Amino acid sequence: MAVYRRTYQGYSGPLTPPRRRWMVITRQALAGLLESRFMLLFLAGCLVWPGICAALIYLRHNSGALELLRLSLDKLIPIDGSFFYRFMDVQGVLAFLLAALAAPGLISPDLTNNAMPLYLARPLSRGEYVTGKMAVLAILLSAITWIPGLLLFGLQAGLEGGQWLRENLWIAWGLAAGSWVWILTLSLLGLALSAWVKWRVLAGALLLGIFFAAAGFGQAVNQALDTRLGDLINLGRVVQRVWAGLFRQGELDAVAAQSAWLVLVAVWALSLRLLAAKVRACEVERS
């Protein structure tokens, strides 16, 4: 319709597949986040440690470089489950900070500006809305966890050969599964807080608080009751236990693996419950 003809016209053109429309939300939110220069710098900073790890792997397989740096092979850390566990440990902390930075701004502005009826008046479900927002965090956190992790694994496998790859495929599984457990936990918790706390700075602070305060509280419970049950409140510790299992690191056995998984599932369920309560087109007043 030409702009000078001010008449209303229906639309009869092609439509996008209904099940993929949540991706529009992801694209829009991601573009909004990446407009921030600080966010871009932070993301770049998150790739420093994977870069160092890549250099270490390369160095281990380059005798010329080792000679040049006057290093012996036995002085370098071995590239095994423990190496990738350390990689995940550092990237996990960075992923947590990234989630605290990005998650609060995803849902709270929509609730503050009464935008939910606008979204849900489209052929879009509440689940798809949350999926669209969650995918933003999944993409950002993936970019600094399992994607560089698997690239490092591929680099090591490429330099070491097929035998090493076959013997250490479980590390790749550990990288992918461990990352996704963390991504899921941070995304759900971050979105739930974003839905409940309208002030985004406070929502970010609360996410940090949940981890640090819970760690302190868990420690206090451990000391007061002379037990290790307090570790179940410490989410960081719980995830570390899950990772330790995935990367076959036996020393962190403070919390039984099953209990750790149960705690994580409970956190996911609680976060989903909180999201379901808030992500609605309209609030219902209880009589």
Added chain:
Amino acid sequence: MADTPVIELENLEVRLGGRLILKDLNAALPGGAVGLLGPNGAGKSTLIHTLMGFFAPSRGAARIFGHDVRRAGREVRALTGYMPENDSFIAGMSAVSFVRYMAELAGLPPRAALERAHEALFYVGLGEARYRKLEEYSQGMKQLARLAQAIAHGPRLLILDEPTNGLDPPARQRMIRLIRGLREEGRIHLLLCSHLLRDVEECCQQVLILKEGRIVEYCNLEEERRLNRRFLEMEAEGDGAAFAEAAHRLGCECALVQERTLKLVLPEGVEIRDLYRLGAEHRLRIRRLSYRRDSLEDIFLKAMEDGRGGI
């Protein structure tokens, strides 16, 4: 499908927070522009939200173009445009990005969505301001942007929830003009929810009145207006009785209510000029002649008083 009502309510009940808000609503609205009226708390917004699928009926069913709003909510929302009552917008966006985003969520491919966003913003009169951030818009401009997002994807039914809320008189007039324009083009059905009788009177052909969660009146305003044009009240000097008798012979129902006041109902085929001719023949000087003006306000007040059943 040609005879399928645009909106159909069948024993519809909606319970929210333990309270029964909509009670046994039955209606089959044929389309056009329907006004949804009622005092505060009558259930207007709840009905709209139920039609949009935001609330699930606790009993009965609601259908739009034959699609059940609960079971086929996605189809219903694809055919519907919704302009919410509240100050709703998406932060940090220009009007054109906002409308494009909403159109894409409705299923339009990115390019078509952008094209339609420009068109919709020009249509509502925000063409020159379409690159400005929504936060910088006045209340009236925000309302227009919300109207643009509701029509950008080309819906067949447009639901407007209090579209003139918070607007100053010029902005209200502009909004009313747009809604009437949409109605007159006839490509879209309208459901306009308002507590302002004037808005409904100016924009709608039919009106559905709710009171305490029940339908108390449904009337066709066009029909009412047409009928009202047949009712006349006349003040005249001269032989009223002879005139009344002559008017009877012409087929009019006529009553002399006071010495100088007559009330008449014109049959089909009899026009006002015939009355003037009759008056001249009987040397009756007609001083004042007016149509009965049974306004929407009268209809509304009557409905509030006697609260009749559904339609």
